[in-house]
Amino acid sequence: MQFLFPVFAVVGAAAAAIPIALHMLRRAPTKDMPFSLVRFLKPSQPKMTKRSKIEHWPLMLLRIIAVLIIGAAFGRPYWEAIIPLDQQKGAGEAVTILLDTSASMGRSGIVDQIPETVRNVVAELDSTDQLTVIQYSDIIRTVISREKWQTSTDAERGALIEGVVDNYVPDQMGTDTGTAMRLAGEALSQESRESGTVSTRRLVVITDFQRGSNLDALKSGDWPDNVEVDLNIIEPESKGNAGISFVRDRRLDRTRIRVTSAGDSVQQEFKLQPFDAQGNNVGQAVSVSVAPGQRRTILLPATDPQSKAIVSGIELSGDEQDFDNLIELPAVENPIVRVGHVGPVNVNDPESMRYYLQRVLDGNQERDVEVVDLLKEDGVLLPVPDDVRLVVCTADVPEGLLASLKGLLDRAGTVLVAAPDVKTVESVSTLLPDGVTVTEADVDEYAMLGQVDFGHPLFSMFSEARFSDFSGIQFWKHRNLDFPREDSSKGDWEVIAKFDTGLPAIVDTRSGDSGSVLVMATGWHPSDSQLALSSRFPALLTRLLTLASPVNSDQIMQSTGDTIRPGELVASAEWTMILPDETTVTAAQVLTENQESSGRTDTVDSPEALLQASFRLTEPGRYQITGIVDGEPASIAMIASLSSAESRTERLPDGQLEAFGIGTLKQTDAEDADQEGSAAADMGQKNATEIEKQQQWWRICLLVGLSLLVVESLWASAIDKKRQQLEAAG
Numbered sequence: 132m133q134f135l136f137p138v139f140a141v142v143g144a145a146a147a148a149i150p151i152a153l154h155m156l157r158r159a160p161t162k163d164m165p166f167s168l169v170r171f172l173k174p175s176q177p178k179m180t181k182r183s184k185i186e187h188w189p190l191m192l193l194r195i196i197a198v199l200i201i202g203a204a205f206g207r208p209y210w211e212a213i214i215p216l217d218q219q220k221g222a223g224e225a226v227t228i229l230l231d232t233s234a235s236m237g238r239s240g241i242v243d244q245i246p247e248t249v250r251n252v253v254a255e256l257d258s259t260d261q262l263t264v265i266q267y268s269d270i271i272r273t274v275i276s277r278e279k280w281q282t283s284t285d286a287e288r289g290a291l292i293e294g295v296v297d298n299y300v301p302d303q304m305g306t307d308t309g310t311a312m313r314l315a316g317e318a319l320s321q322e323s324r325e326s327g328t329v330s331t332r333r334l335v336v337i338t339d340f341q342r343g344s345n346l347d348a349l350k351s352g353d354w355p356d357n358v359e360v361d362l363n364i365i366e367p368e369s370k371g372n373a374g375i376s377f378v379r380d381r382r383l384d385r386t387r388i389r390v391t392s393a394g395d396s397v398q399q400e401f402k403l404q405p406f407d408a409q410g411n412n413v414g415q416a417v418s419v420s421v422a423p424g425q426r427r428t429i430l431l432p433a434t435d436p437q438s439k440a441i442v443s444g445i446e447l448s449g450d451e452q453d454f455d456n457l458i459e460l461p462a463v464e465n466p467i468v469r470v471g472h473v474g475p476v477n478v479n480d481p482e483s484m485r486y487y488l489q490r491v492l493d494g495n496q497e498r499d500v501e502v503v504d505l506l507k508e509d510g511v512l513l514p515v516p517d518d519v520r521l522v523v524c525t526a527d528v529p530e531g532l533l534a535s536l537k538g539l540l541d542r543a544g545t546v547l548v549a550a551p552d553v554k555t556v557e558s559v560s561t562l563l564p565d566g567v568t569v570t571e572a573d574v575d576e577y578a579m580l581g582q583v584d585f586g587h588p589l590f591s592m593f594s595e596a597r598f599s600d601f602s603g604i605q606f607w608k609h610r611n612l613d614f615p616r617e618d619s620s621k622g623d624w625e626v627i628a629k630f631d632t633g634l635p636a637i638v639d640t641r642s643g644d645s646g647s648v649l650v651m652a653t654g655w656h657p658s659d660s661q662l663a664l665s666s667r668f669p670a671l672l673t674r675l676l677t678l679a680s681p682v683n684s685d686q687i688m689q690s691t692g693d694t695i696r697p698g699e700l701v702a703s704a705e706w707t708m709i710l711p712d713e714t715t716v717t718a719a720q721v722l723t724e725n726q727e728s729s730g731r732t733d734t735v736d737s738p739e740a741l742l743q744a745s746f747r748l749t750e751p752g753r754y755q756i757t758g759i760v761d762g763e764p765a766s767i768a769m770i771a772s773l774s775s776a777e778s779r780t781e782r783l784p785d786g787q788l789e790a791f792g793i794g795t796l797k798q799t800d801a802e803d804a805d806q807e808g809s810a811a812a813d814m815g816q817k818n819a820t821e822i823e824k825q826q827q828w829w830r831i832c833l834l835v836g837l838s839l840l841v842v843e844s845l846w847a848s849a850i851d852k853k854r855q856q857l858e859a860a861g
Contacts, residue, residue, distance in 0.1 A: 133208070134208050134209075135208075136205070136206050136207050139202055139207075140203050140206030141202075142202055143198055143199055143201060143203060143205065144202060146198050146202060147202075150198065151191060153191075187850060190843065190846055190850065193839060193843050196839060197836050197839035197843060200832050200835050200836035201832070201833065203829075203832050204829045204830075204836060206829075208828045208829065208832065209822050210822075210826065210828075223257055223261060223330065224256070224260045224329065224330060224332070224333060225322070225329045225331070226261065226262050226263070227263040227265060227318075227319045227333075228252060228264045228335045228337065229265050229267060229312065229315055229334065229337065229338070230245070230249070230267070230274075230295070230299070230337050231266075231267060231268070231337060232267065232299070232301050232302050233268040233269070233301065233302065233304060234303050234304060234305070234454050234777045235339055235341050235454065236301040236338075237454040238368075238372070238452045238780065239368045239451065240368030240369075241339060241365050242299065242300075242301065245296060246296035246297075248337055249296050250292065252335050252361075253292050262275065262277065262288075263276060263319075264292075266299075267308070267310075268301075268304040268305065269305045269306075269692030270304065270749075271314065274295055275295065277322065279291070301454075303691050303750055304691045304692040304749065304773075305343070305691070305692050305773075305774040306338075306341065306343060306776075307348075309345055309346040309347050309348030309349045312334065312349060312360070312793075313348040313352070317355065319332050319334055320332060320357055320358050331359070332357050332358045333359045333360075333361055334361065336361070338362075338365065339364065339367070340362070340364045340783050341777075341782060341783065342780070342781050343774070343778065343779035344783065346787070349791040353792065354791070354792055359794065362788065364782065366782075367452070367780075370393075370397070370780075370781075371392075371393055371396035371398060371423070371451070371452070372393040372450065372780040373396060373398065373449075373452075373778070374390075374447070374775065374777070375455070376458060376775040376778075377389070377458055377461075378428060387429065388403060388430075388431055388445055388458075389427070390403070390428075391421070391778045391779070392421040392422065392424065393423065393424070393779055394423055394779075394781040395423065395782075396424075398451075399422055400418065401419050401420075401421065401448065401450060402417065402448045403416060403419055403429075403431065403446070403447060404445070404446045405435070406443060406444050407442065407443050411440075413441075414432075414435035414437065414438070431445065433498045439467060439499070444458060444459045445457070445460065452780070454777075455778050458772050458773075459751070459753055461688075467498060468498060468499070468500050468501070468680045469501045469503050469516060469518055470492060470503065470521050470523065471503050471519045471521065471523070472503065472522070472524075473504075473506050473522065473523070473524040473525070473529075474525030474526035476507070476508050482656060483656060484551070484654050484655055484663070487656070487663040487668070489502060491669045491672045492676070495676070500676070505522065506526075506532070512529055512531045515536060515538065515539045515544075519539065519544070520539075520543075520544045520545065520679045521675065521679035522536060522539060522544070522545075522547070524546065524547065525549050525551065526551065527555055528559050530558075533559070537561075539646065540562065540648070543645040543646055545647045545649065546562065546647070547649045547675060548648065548649065549651045549653075550569075550610050550650065551654040551656065551659060552571075553569050553571055556610060556612070556650060562642055563640055564624055566614075567614050568613045570611045570613075571610060571611070572608075572611040572634060572652070574608060577606060577607055578631060579604065579605060579606065579630065579631045580604060580606075580629070580630060580631070580636055581602075581629055581630055582628065583599070583628050584626075584628065587627040588674075589627060589637075589674055589675060590627065592674055593667070601667060604660065604667065605661050606630070606636075606662070607658070607659060607660060608653060609634070609652045609659070610652045611634055611652070612635045612638055612650060623640060624638055624639065624641065625639050626638050626639075630652075655668060687767060687768070688770055689769060689770070689771045690771065690774045691750065691751050691773055691774065692748065693747070693748050693771070694747045694748075695745070696743055696745050697744070697758075698744060700756055700767050700769075701758035703742075703759050703760050703765060704718060704738040704742045704758075705718065705741070705759045706756055706757060707756075707758075708754060709754065709755040709757075710752075711750045712752075718741040721744045722736060722740055725744055748771040750771065751771050751772050751773050754768070754769040754771060755768055
């Protein structure tokens, strides 16, 4: 007999000495009997003439046996089962090959090693062995099933393997090693157990084992005890990697480019080359330096300052591994933006608001901004151009421009009125709610901003504590804006900033078809305030420009491997989608593929089914989804990019799987382990844990031990009762 946990059996044997010690203790008299004849004798200690003898030795023996049996139960005993191979009817080894096809496997030298690695694993198999081949990345695909392997001849099996290695091509998705191992391990354990003709089970994982691999599925739950993992790590020809990804700056509505360098990289100097929609280079490449294991984020212009070409993507150069060196960027909706202005046209007068407006707009790093004067120096009025989405008024607005400004608001445009005096606000009264009055405020020395609505889009970018302090800006003059209270309850206007006196500083009014008129109770020129000299001023104007004329159109950002429901995105069951390779798929085609993959034989093409049809993004690039909503076409743009985790190509530590409780047979140790276990394999010896689980002797031992303790308790109780009766009779 063997023990799965022999330490408990040893503890039980040591505990068996306790009943012996207890039985050898001399029981002291429980009652003193006085004798008159010895009353006057001097007391003395009794002398022992012989050693203590064991009392009730049958009871002691019963207790010892009970302790030994219970200790053996916790030791999990089992009888070794050695079954010669000639008695195993067709028993063989069950093997599953997990073949990594994620994007990082496209590094130089890895693909060339895949055929030899797969063939070496298959060459070790016997004719009775069972084989399954699974490819995985973010998705799992069975390329050779166990049933297909078992029903194939030797020649057919060879053709199957050659088909796997010849058609091996890494995809453009991430690496979910944990889920693939968990599902394959459980299936291997369950299927081979049910077959009853398997001696051992082995999971062969062929992967680059890079740090970007997702192993979360292995962190919970126990790994099957009867499944051994054979980890084959494929090394690239050269170490190191750098990749790029885009990061949306939601506060400023712009895209930043992030360059990530792997921890084992050697190269530190790279270049970023913008290109247009046709793939042509735009402008000069931008140099960037990134240390190994670090990342750097930079902001690139949306257009080339010289050619005015729109940047559609970025390519990284200077990196030997190019699988993650190219990304598509969100389409720029307004690369060159025009801003209308009503007021003084002299851009060189530091006492005017136009002077500071021009300098902020000229300093925009993302796109070119052109200021269009709607009121010329000679008094000629220019209607608001159709491509202008923002007009800034820093002086009285002529009556002849009001209709043009009203048309801008009807096109969901924005008008900013920075009032240097009462007359400026009165000149745009037709654009404001009825009943608005304005007077010059009485300012004692200066006023400050006392309350700012950081929930409003204009100020949301300042919501963090380090940006939210506006108290340092002093206002020497301002106007008193009085809006009708009943219109505020209707949502026609709201105060988004107040002075410390409680008077409105900035009011946002709604006008036209989602148009907005922002009224400032003061100007930013030096005679009114310090606003133009504040660090908050450029950020405020840039934010207003972005809200009025967004840099990027509304696009959905996804990663390859994600699953989407195009019908729900466009709220239409009649949808089509253009893929990055310019092929088109329809809702009916995708739904049919969904039903076939789920094994359904009936076809359901109801509007609900078409709306919920799912599509997996397997290619990086641009997707265009078009549908019909209320009889009108609706379209949504989407960009899928490679997960940034794939750029972390440095190898995981050797003991990573052991940390999850998974015993591995590494590629370098495979031959030694095979030699050490050859004797046991020849005899067909079963795994100790598996044998113990089948025999379950611990249940019997525990039941017998507890039964003996019950008998012991009854026996000891009877002895104690008899002793008490004798003492009472004496």
